[in-house]
Amino acid sequence: MAPLVPPHTRPHGAGDTNSTNANNTRSKGAQSLQVITLSIPNPEWQGIGSSGDAQRINASISFNYLTSFDIRTLSTVGASNGNDVTGLLYVPDLDEGDPCTNSSAQYLPQNVTRQANLPNQDYQQIAIAPWTSGDCALSYMKAGRARLIQGILFFIPGNTSATPPDESDPVWDVNETRWKQENGFPVYAIPGQNAQILLEASAAYSGNMTDVPFGHQLTEYYDSRDYVRLYVDIDTGSSGSTLPSLWVFLLVVLGILLAIIGLTSLSMHLLQRRRRQNLRRRVASGEVDLEALGIKRLTVPQELLDTMPLYTYGTGAPVTQQSQKSASVQEEKLDGTKSTTLPASPPAATLLRSSSYRPSPLSQPTCAICLDDFVAASPGTEGTTVRELPCHHLFHPECCDTFLRDSSSLCPMCKRTVLPKGYCPKTITNAMVRRERMVRQVRERVSDDPDAAREVDENGLPLSRAARIRVRTFSGFSQLRPGRRISEQVSSGQQMQQLSSTAPIPPVPTTADSTAPLTQSNSISQAPLSTGPPPQVQPPATASRREWARQRAVDMLGERAPADPDAEETRTTSTWRKAVRGMFPGFRR
């Protein structure tokens, strides 16, 4: 049943009155009935001087009525808790010739408010009618249904003030089973005495404004052409009766809190997402080196490893992944051609990368990982397939691939990264973002403070007090060993020297930049097919060897290789902190 009424029809204040006498029964039955008088603008005259709103007329000069305990609810169809059943009171007109018109006429005052007396506008309406018999009641309800009434009030004729009988009482018997559903509006019964009062009032308030009680007074306040009619408000029990207001309040507060938490979480997630994208961008542009800053220990994906050149040791003939597996014939042929046109010029066959790529054969006799010697290709023997990393160090592909894929992105020999510049791992985690911010903040602080800037270790972190003491400790310990301080002039070339011919020690990372070109130049100057050990393999003299190793140990102590920040955080944070952090990423910073 569609509300066909402008919302302002409802008088102000009516609701307030009702909420005061709401009691705590949970039925949708009527709790109380209030009748007030409204001044309704005449739609035909609307426009000049009329307010346009229905107004409640002050109780002192109008009809007012409130009853609480003697309403019997016969049908709750169409009524809901919290929504009062309201409308203008009127008596429906029955069909022409309906016998009930006559039978009920004696119970209705002559000039009671009828449909014709209501403003010609679709205001909500509530019907009132006598219950003389079930059939007549049905007729009235049918007539009301045609006017889309909000509800109907029945009364059993007679001047009784007793509450009408229960809905199961035979008085209410109707020769139809589905009348409640068919009508679709609530049905109430009120005592005959109360009905009498209402009907008399209704009769008094059916005519022009001047005809109603206090009519002349009313014309002073209202347009005399306005309708003055009774308005019924049946309280069906406010929603507050089903849910105490304290709970509503708590729920509202809880809801607001949840909304705030949700919004904060959402915005923090968004912020963190932006930071991750920002970090990814800066890593891709080469501004941030995750590995060098100790933010994340990177590994090399297999796709990248596959792009690094493979070739047959001693020839420089490239081996592609496919040909490595299938074409041993081709390899032999390449070997054959190579043996005639040997020195470093690359073969005419397709090179894996650009034409500027030149393999550096024989710069290394051994694979540093499995300690196997590489076999140079010569007529009759097949050369070892080796992989050359960007730093020109050679390994068996099966040796270095596992290490680079699973453990580290650094060359095992020189600790230079094998990843291309601007390489960014697939996932950037919040932990990495946090760590990067921390490093950046420390750097900014250091660059602000020129004193501190001098004492910065290779990770860009300022040396702590203890680290400075450590430096002092070293000198202290070495002073305890007179005559042991030697050879400050250990050149980078010597540092590259290996401790034993078969177990090469990688040069310290700090000198990596200088050693890598060295390797290259060595390899170029060398005879490509010499099978003896390269010159740099000779161990240093025993005295300098110790000093060299000591410096290496010092370097190793200073070097903090990046761990996996995520694993570390998982290890060190408790469950609830993880939960909080999951909800509010970037909570700590």
Added chain:
Amino acid sequence: MASKRLIKELDAYNKDPSPALKALEPKSEDDLFHWVAVLRGPEGTAYEGGRFTLTITLPSTYPNTPPEIRFQTPICHPNVNFKTGEICLDLLKTSWTPAYGVVSTLEAVQQLLSAGGEPDSPLNIDLARLLREGDLVGAEGLVRFYTRMLAMPR
């Protein structure tokens, strides 16, 4: 791959023993993955004259993952746990690369002894505290005492 490389390392050591080590051999003939080493205390330091036994456990993924090295002889060093012999050396953890070997790692451990250690990440708090407070004489004396008591052949 691991056992092949270990045999090579062992051969290389036997051919050219490192001055840092007094002995290096597998615990038993048929188990290549557990070694025992005897490290000389570096000369000119408070550890001089000490003979430190270390146990080396090699993972099956060696050399892609570092060996696990522990002192069996108790040693007083800021970065070595006095009771368990655990060594705090990043070479044995994050900065390991397969190009290191068992011998070179043990040499690095010896260098850790002569370098005096890093009191920043101590496993032996008492000694680290002495060092942090700059009491080098006290630290030296403590180390010398323990070396003499525990690591010197009588």
